Amino acid sequence: MLGPAVYDELDGLLAAEDAALADRYPGDRPGRQPLHTVYVPADKVTEDLPSRWGAAALAALDEHGLPYDADLHDRIAAKLRTEPVEDLRIDFEDGYGHRDDAVEDAEARRAAGILATRPAPFSGIRMKCFEAPTRHRAIRTLDLLLDALGGVPDGFVVTLPKVTSVAQVEAMAALCRRLDPALRFEIQIETSQSILGPDGTALVARMVHAAGGLATGLHYGTYDYSAACGIAAHHQSMDHPAADHAKAVMQVAAAGTGVRLSDGSTNILPVGDRDAVHAAWALHLRLVGRSLERGYYQGWDLHPAQLPTRFAANYAFFRAGAPLAARRLSAWLDRADSGFLDEPATARALAGFLRRGLECGALEREPYAELVDRA
Template sequence: MSLDDLLTELDRRLAAADAALTADYRGDRGVRQPVHTVYVPADRYDVHTVEDWAAQARAVLEAYAGSAAEFAKVLDLPPEFADELYDRVRAKLDREPIEDLRIDFEDGYGNRPDDEEDAAAIAAAQALATGNRTPYAGLRIKSLEAPTRRRGVRTLDLFLQHLGAIDDGFVITLPKVTSVEQVEAMVLVLETLEQQRGLPRLKFEIQVETPQAILGADGTALIARMIKAGGPRVTGLHYGTYDYSASLGVAAAYQSMEHPVADHAKDVMQLAAAGTGVFVSDGSTNVLPVGDAVHDAWRLHFRLVRRSLARGIYQGWDMHPAQLPTRFAATYLFYREGFDQAAQRLRAYLGHGESGYLDEPATAAALAGFVLRGIECGALETTEFDTAELAKLARRAVPES
């Protein structure tokens, strides 16, 4: 067999594997990932929710850290970043206090009479259509488990009927997923509603809060199969801190985002999502910054957000307005601290100097992604790179297929 014949045979033998790799691992979608998802119970959501959250966040920041020095002292911020971080957090609360909003009809809302949830679904959809819009927004329906299946689909249908125009930032959260079949069923639900209502393609997130999602009865990691079953409609995996921990028998006092069972679940989620374009989000802390506990809760939240970022998880849940200052402070510090080295290494990779690192293409793409994430959330400015370099960064962050 000649070399040409060998190569032709290899192409033939590997054609199916090549096609599967392209189909299953689509790569970066080239869209912004929000730094958080804010969950608001449906009966507490109205057209003023975003501005109310911003006002409450600004008020608690003023009351408990009225200056950059006080904020830095509470969170033990590096002195060289204190003033800048404080100013950026305040500007963010004015400009874009919520990046991703989810109107909750599940645990945060509870089980209500049908007529009450029907009315709430209609009111929430109308409020979302007319209120202060966020880059991403949507709703969390009840699960497709048998007891809540009909109610969840009914709420989704009513919501979509009264929402009006649907943009690319609209996302549905499917909670308590326990089987691949539920993901397939969700695809059927969305396809049917699209056809009936003349809607654009709808997207959804899988909430990972049951042990069955991580390890199925057959011993396989079902979450990877769930991503495949949902196809391009699946945009995210969201970890559910407390449902998951409780399901594994972790005592309430020890349930947290940093418990070993949480880390294991999120490791599996990251592995399953790698290369697929599906975002991974951490969960929440239920220790709220209220009353006399504001500073302690701030320090905990700040540390947990930083921990998630260091582990490569760039999104998490926020459940209270007073968590916004520490969400943005932790996120901004992460990007500001890492920016100088990332910029130096990228410039060196692009042939503009030395960095002391021999970076390969995958690392260059990760460095570029780091900088672009920082720009998207407001931690970094485009003026810190010239236009030509920024264009190169974008190409590195989303490599050509």
């Protein structure tokens, strides 16, 4: 039999790896993840934007209807009245464009005033990218906004777009540490270089770790990434094979790190006559549901009339899966037979599914909360 010295020797050999594993892969980030990010150009944002979007979404729902039972319809309507926007991102990048410095300076200060009112549970800005032509403008906007805010509010995050190198992520982390230790940022993956670097490696994985724990999310940019890959405009979509490949790489890179994933958006908006709205809603429902099935629990919305289908897809997804998930988790906890040979990792996934359903309002606390607490 091996003696204690051998155990100690192997522990010593692996001590550095044990510490690195715990540091690099701390597990899921605690707390609620928003179902969506609403992204609006800075000059279009007002303090009452969430309530205006909620009212517009309710009007679309009342006018055109959705094919769901009364309970789900009432649940969606209640959400639109009380919390129509979960995550608001004030956009200073593509949606805003290039303005005179004095104009963007003033807009940054005005945005700070809006953010100070806590218009949504989660909020932030999308700054311009760190490429040379826009880098100084990006830094100045963030600096002015945080100075006007007087600090980093709870739930605030900055989106760094068009990331093309690990060095840009390192620079963003250095900027965050200089501006405020509480500042966190998201990495928007919308360039081909972030998925496959010049050395043939997936740079997004290195980006996650280069952030030094300050990156909270990876957000997929549907149209910039598709265009970078040479996909024709009328074929650019969230479910294109190129998009699926990019998001699969992102998913593996983020797994276990505490960095969350967000899918992109569809630019086919539910506007026009009833047929056009229903067609856009059917597309949005399918795409959001598809993202959920693939483990993307967040996405981007660009128009108030996309909110009914955002919440409808999420509520239907969690409500449909909850009974079986609860039965399997209960059986695993009680060492009973469920008809499934579930393992600890699957039990954690079942509990995580129910937890998300509770956090987003799709599920009632009973009987699910007790199971999640036990797990």
